Amino acid sequence: MITWEPFTNSFSYNAKYPGLQQNKDFCKAVINGALDEYIEAFALKIKALEKPVFIRFAHEPDNPVYPWSATGGNTADDYKASWQHVVKVFVNLGITNVTWVWNPWNPSTIDEYYPGKQYVDWIGLTALNYGKASYDGQWRSFKQIYSPIRKKIRRLSKPVMLAEFGTTAYGGDQAAWLTEATQFITESIPEIKSLVFFYSNRDRYWINSWRPDSTTRFIDWTFGQSKPVFDAAKNALTVLPKPSYISSVQSPLLTTASHTNSISGKAGNYSLRVDGKPFYIQGVAYNPAHDWRDGDYPLSKKQLIADFSAIKAMGANTIRRYHPGVYDRNILNTASEHDLKVLYGFWFDPEVDYYKDSLQVQQYIQRIVKLVEQHKDHPAILGWG
Known part of the structure; x- marks a missing residue:
C-alpha cells in the first residue's frame, strides 16, 4: 500500500495557484487540471510496476494537520471533487492495477467527505492507541477506538483496512x-480484511504536551526488542486473511454497493x-435478436424465460451479450430471476481507424459511459466486455 500525501510546498511556482507553495488550495488546483501533469506522471509509474497497488490518497481530509483539509483552504466538496478527478485521470490512462483506499478521520464527517461508492474500493482507518500521548492521556483498547466509527463504516459496504494500526507503550x-x-x-469484526502496522519512531504529530522525558522528539510506535510484542504482532498478521486486490475502479462507474465482483x-x-x-x-454466448445470422427474432419475456430456463438447466451460470440493444432491460431482469450473470458486451466497428478518428472514439466513449451508468447497479451484471 502507498500512502500518497500530496504536500505541494516543493512544487514549482504556479501563477494561478500561488498558494501551492504554502500547501494551500491543493484540491482546487486538482479540480481545474492544474496538477494533471504531476498526477499523470505518478499514475504511469504505478502502471509500470505491473503489480497490484493499494493507494491511500490524501487520507484524513478532515484532520487539520494536513493541508488538503480546511486548513489548506479546501472544502469538503473540493476534496471529493479532487479525489474523483484523480481517479478519472488514472482511468483515462488505462491504469487497472490500482485499488483505491479512502481513509476518513472523524466519524461525524464521513458522509460529508466520502467521494462516492463508485470511486472507492476499500475504507482505510487509523486505529492508533496513543496511551499517555493521547489528547486526554488515556489508554484505549482497539475496541474503544473502532466501535464509535463502525456503524457508519459498515453502511458504506466496503472492505475495511486498518491502514494505520498499532499502539505505543x-x-x-x-x-x-x-x-x-x-x-x-x-x-x-468480519468487515476488517487487512491491517498495516504504523511502525515508526519518527512521528512528530504530538497531540498533547506530555512527553516520556525531556529529550523525546517523536512518538514511538515501534516494538523495541520485546519478543512478546513481536509475537503478538506476528500473530495479528497471520490470523487475518490476505487482502484481496479489488480492481473495481477500472472505470469510476463500475463499483457498486449492491453486488461486489472482484479478482484476487x-x-x-x-x-x-x-x-x-x-x-x-x-x-453461453447468447446473441439472438442481434442480426439475421443470430436468429433475428424478438426477445419477448416468454422467449427469455424459455431460453434462460434451458440455459440454467444445462448447468450454466452466465450469458454473454455482444452488443447493447432494446431488450437489455428484459434480458437483465430475466437473467437475475434465473440466477444467471451477464457479461455485457460492446461492439466496435473494425473498419474505424481508432488512431485517427477521434470523433468516433469520443462517441463510443460517451455511449459506453451512458450505458454503464444505466446498468451498473443491476445485480445480474458480472462484467463488461
Whole structure:
C-alpha cells in the first residue's frame, strides 16, 4: 500500500495557484487540471510496476494537520471533487492495477467527505492507541477506538483496512493490547480484511504536551526488542486473511454497493469472486435478436424465460451479450430471476481507424459511459466486455 500525501510546498511556482507553495488550495488546483501533469506522471509509474497497488490518497481530509483539509483552504466538496478527478485521470490512462483506499478521520464527517461508492474500493482507518500521548492521556483498547466509527463504516459496504494500526507503550502493555485487538477483530469484526502496522519512531504529530522525558522528539510506535510484542504482532498478521486486490475502479462507474465482483490472487492463480464467494464462469454466448445470422427474432419475456430456463438447466451460470440493444432491460431482469450473470458486451466497428478518428472514439466513449451508468447497479451484471 502507498500512502500518497500530496504536500505541494516543493512544487514549482504556479501563477494561478500561488498558494501551492504554502500547501494551500491543493484540491482546487486538482479540480481545474492544474496538477494533471504531476498526477499523470505518478499514475504511469504505478502502471509500470505491473503489480497490484493499494493507494491511500490524501487520507484524513478532515484532520487539520494536513493541508488538503480546511486548513489548506479546501472544502469538503473540493476534496471529493479532487479525489474523483484523480481517479478519472488514472482511468483515462488505462491504469487497472490500482485499488483505491479512502481513509476518513472523524466519524461525524464521513458522509460529508466520502467521494462516492463508485470511486472507492476499500475504507482505510487509523486505529492508533496513543496511551499517555493521547489528547486526554488515556489508554484505549482497539475496541474503544473502532466501535464509535463502525456503524457508519459498515453502511458504506466496503472492505475495511486498518491502514494505520498499532499502539505505543506509553502507559500500558503493547503485547496485551495487540493480542486483545486481534481476538476482537477475528471474532467480532468480519468487515476488517487487512491491517498495516504504523511502525515508526519518527512521528512528530504530538497531540498533547506530555512527553516520556525531556529529550523525546517523536512518538514511538515501534516494538523495541520485546519478543512478546513481536509475537503478538506476528500473530495479528497471520490470523487475518490476505487482502484481496479489488480492481473495481477500472472505470469510476463500475463499483457498486449492491453486488461486489472482484479478482484476487496472483499471476497464474487468480480467482473471481461474486458477493464474496468464488465464482467459476460456465457460460453461453447468447446473441439472438442481434442480426439475421443470430436468429433475428424478438426477445419477448416468454422467449427469455424459455431460453434462460434451458440455459440454467444445462448447468450454466452466465450469458454473454455482444452488443447493447432494446431488450437489455428484459434480458437483465430475466437473467437475475434465473440466477444467471451477464457479461455485457460492446461492439466496435473494425473498419474505424481508432488512431485517427477521434470523433468516433469520443462517441463510443460517451455511449459506453451512458450505458454503464444505466446498468451498473443491476445485480445480474458480472462484467463488461
